[in-house]
Amino acid sequence: MINVGVIGCGHWGPNHIRIFSQLPDSNTLMCADLDQNRLTQLSQQYVGLKTTTDYKDILSNPDIDAVCVSAPTNLHYELSKESLEAGKHVLCEKPLALTAAECEELQEVATAHDKIMMVGHVFVFNAGIVWLKKLIESGDLGNIYYAYATRTNLGPFRYDVNALWDLAPHDISIFNYLFDAPPLNVSARGQTYLDHSLEDLAFATLEYPEKIIANIHVSWLDPKKVRQITIVGDKKMVVWDDLDNVGPIKLYDKHVEKTSTYYATYGEFQMLSREGSITIPKIGFSEPLKEQGRYFIECIKENRLPGKADAEKGRQVVATLHAIQKSMQLQGSHVVLDETSEVTQ
Ligand SMILES: NC(=O)c1ccc[n+]([C@@H]2O[C@H](COP(=O)([O-])OP(=O)(O)OC[C@H]3O[C@@H](n4cnc5c(N)ncnc54)[C@H](O)[C@@H]3O)[C@@H](O)[C@H]2O)c1
Incomplete structure (x- = not known):
């Protein structure tokens, strides 16, 4: 049995408390938050859960045995590092840290203490x-042209x-995983539209x-809650809609063929769109946060x-966030990430 302590019990932390209490090989033994009211509620909900206002x-x-960090982002690095140094395995919420160098350091500390350092890339x-990944690997979509993701809501x-x-x-x-x-x-x-100096959209x-773009x-x-990804390949196209509980994936047997026509003598060709059926594959349901927790416990x-x-996956995401942030500051300039995913401008 792996005993877990959860640091940060605001909006999201209680989900981790629940997951590690439910999994067969783990137990949430303790949780920490600065807010005593929050802790009182949780200790009433989970019999035997110890609570503290001091994460130490x-x-x-x-x-x-293991710590799950679900505190605000600016504390991720510090809390993860201290936990590793205290000899605990760590699952830290996304983004792993505020800089790529901090992510690298977390891996070094984890290696030095022979502990697992994992980031909560729950998707x-x-x-x-996971089904999309297998679809891409099967070659069914063909070569990927482009993809786009929409993640919007009001708050x-x-x-x-x-x-x-x-x-x-x-x-x-998700894209780093799908495109390897x-x-x-x-x-x-x-742009920062609301009055708190943070970008409200990107x-x-x-x-x-x-x-691949x-x-x-x-x-x-945004007026609508949307969680969607579209991927366009040269053989097929696919749309994933996380809010569609019945059929989150729709696979479109559509593509475009370049066909020579009677214009061929003039070096011209015609684009022919090929339209087949739309398939809704059966995707078994499992709670992603539970699968993430299960994977963490198995790794331990x-x-x-x-x-x-x-x-390292956490570092790649953080380096990309920095590159995007920098581009936004430069009003959309092209920002290059080098081989180690550091921003080089
Ligand atoms: N994977 C997901 O889908 C998902 C969803 C929501 C949030 N998150 C992540 O989870 C983390 C927490 O988000 P949230 O929405 O729960 O934030 P939140 O602000 O609701 O909760 C954070 C909690 O941390 C506590 N805290 C702050 N400093 C602390 C300290 N030193 N010791 C102990 N507790 C401390 C606060 O009192 C608060 O209750 C963030 O990193 C966020 O990115 C992930």
Whole structure:
């Protein structure tokens, strides 16, 4: 049994408390938050859950094997590092840290202490996204032309990071997973409309290897809650809609063929659109956060690296966020990420 302590019990932390209480090989032993009222509610809900307003009580508890960090983003690095140094395995919410160098350091500290350092890129554990990955690998879509992600809603607003840092880690981690690489370069626009000096929306265009263009639209100032990704290949096209519980994936047997016509003698050709059926594959439902928690516990028990969401994956996402932020500051300029995904301008 892996005993887990959760640091940060605001909006999201209680979900981790629930997951680690439900999984067969783990138990949430303790949780920490600065807000005593929050802790009182949680101790009433979970019999035997110990609570504290000082997270260091979790770190010094020898019965705790692993820590889940679900505090505000600016504390991720510090809390993860201290937890690793205290000999705990760590699952930290996204984005892993505020700089790529901090992510690298977290991996080094984890290696030095022989502990697991994993980041909460929860969408790589989403059954629909895993299905998309298999679809791409099967070659069914053909070569990928482009993709776009929309993640919008009216709120919830954050006051520690902007809409880019809040929402885009999900889509960047999804695209990096699907395309097996971080982006090469980005260009982006964002704007601060509400009066708290944080960008409320971003339109970011990322170029991946093989000429794949991926666009990300994130906003907490939008009339509609949307969680969608469209991928266009040269054989088929697919749309994933996370809010569609019945059939989140629609596979379109559509593509364009370049066909020589009687104009061929003039070196011309015609574009013919081929339209087949739309398939809605059956995707078994499993809660992504539970799958993420299960993977974390398995990695601990089997002493294997969390390759699907390790600190390096976290670093690639953070480096991309920096590149997008920089491009937004430069009013949409092209910003290059080098081979190690650092921003080079
Ligand atoms: N994976 C997802 O889909 C998802 C969804 C929501 C939030 N998140 C992430 O989860 C994290 C928390 O987000 P949230 O929405 O719950 O934020 P929140 O502001 O609602 O909660 C953060 C909590 O951390 C507590 N806290 C602050 N400093 C602390 C400290 N030193 N010790 C203990 N507790 C401390 C605060 O009191 C607060 O209750 C963020 O990193 C966010 O990006 C992820």
